[in-house]
Amino acid sequence: MAKHDHEEAAPVRPLTRAWVGRHLGAGERIAGIEALRGGITAETRRLTIGARDGSTRTLVLRSFVTPYAVERADDWLGREAGALTQLAGTGVAAPELVAVDPTAAHCEYPSLLMTHLAGRSVLADAGVGTRVRLLARQLVAIHAVRPVERPREYVTLTSADSVVVPRGADAATWAAAIDVIRRPPPPYEGRFLHGDFQPGNVLFDMSPARPAAARITGVVDWATASWGPADLDVAHCSTNLALLHGPAWGSRFAEAYEEAGGVLAVDAGERLYWRVRDGLAASEEVRQVSRPWREAGRTDLTPRVVEERLARYVAAVMAGLG
Incomplete structure (x- = not known):
């Protein structure tokens, strides 16, 4: 691992x-x-x-x-x-x-x-397109698991009052986003969730010289495994990709998940709820999330850069682009 x-x-x-x-x-x-x-x-x-x-x-x-x-x-x-x-x-x-x-x-x-599992997490921008497709297929496989005993129901801690609006973010957009999560959670069909599925918890076998030949060797850190909507795992990975590689990659991951056979909420408002909820959750822990990324070599991902990407990503989701 x-x-x-x-x-x-x-x-x-x-x-x-x-x-x-x-x-x-x-x-x-x-x-x-x-x-x-x-x-x-x-x-x-x-x-x-x-x-x-x-x-x-x-x-x-x-x-x-x-x-x-x-x-x-x-x-x-x-x-x-x-x-x-x-x-x-x-x-x-x-x-x-x-x-x-x-x-x-x-x-x-x-x-x-x-x-111990072989492989390493890969956070570099190079080859991200290939890795997004692999991540999507891996997450579809996780959601296809039918456990003998269901894990506990998912828990989300973010509330409308706990959101931290990034500096420079559009106040009206974030106010509207916060209003989204004031609603009750939408109904959903339960799936086996990883709970923290994102690039830092996925191991790859990949040569820097051949990023397109990457393959996944394992998935780690199952401490928040739970039962809940597939949209929740997809939203979490989307947010992380948006912060690591730019807001457009958050949008791309949801598309790749469906291309790989994954099923998300049919209703656009329900999809919006989960995507916004995870984006707003990230607002509370930008510094904690970005620190291990910098320690792993992404020194460009300062808290300010990550804050700016988060503001742009939530704006894109609210505009229907996410």
Whole structure:
């Protein structure tokens, strides 16, 4: 699961290390540790596991350490563990669950241990057209999963009062957008949702010299897996693409999703509701979202640039162009 850049100095805390050890095979031990950078809510480490015969395998350890994340870890890690279990054998490339300690009963902090997936997240503008088509097909496959046990219903936290209007945004447009989410959520046909499907959580095998030959190797970070409208996942990825690559790519993703066989709300007003809701949600966390992008090499994506793109994207959605 090479979602992040990595650093060498990354000790695992003693209780957590002992917990990991109890879930290894006979004769296996932690032979190497790397900190993976790029996430917002968790400390993530790649563990090289060595066996007596000299062979190695790789696991990923995620621990929630901030007060905000610890408070929600029982829910998030429960969702992630449940999703990974449900996805086994479905054809959707996701990590395999090894162990989970959602309440820190054994570890210093709530933690989850899973298998490692090859590949890396790709945030560069080069080759984005190819990746958008691949992302759309992958999301259609996720929404086609029919879990034995449904995950919990989706939750959206943004309200009309919590929206942060970007500097320089058209006040009338944003007031109208805020009015959209004052309405009750539209009815929908439920689907298995990733909950945070966006380029940072999708791994690619891609050579910089041949971006058109990219392929997806896996999807990670299932902590907000839920049951809800396909439009919600599509809206979230659309917003992220608009902020990463420009507002037009938000529009393009919804088109690519339908071209790949995905089904969105028939009513234009219902589509508008979900697209606007996710765009406005992004207004509350522009700085948090853009920081890992800059750490991953997109130094051009300053909070101001991302704010401006968000303002333009929401305007395009409200104008019927999104």
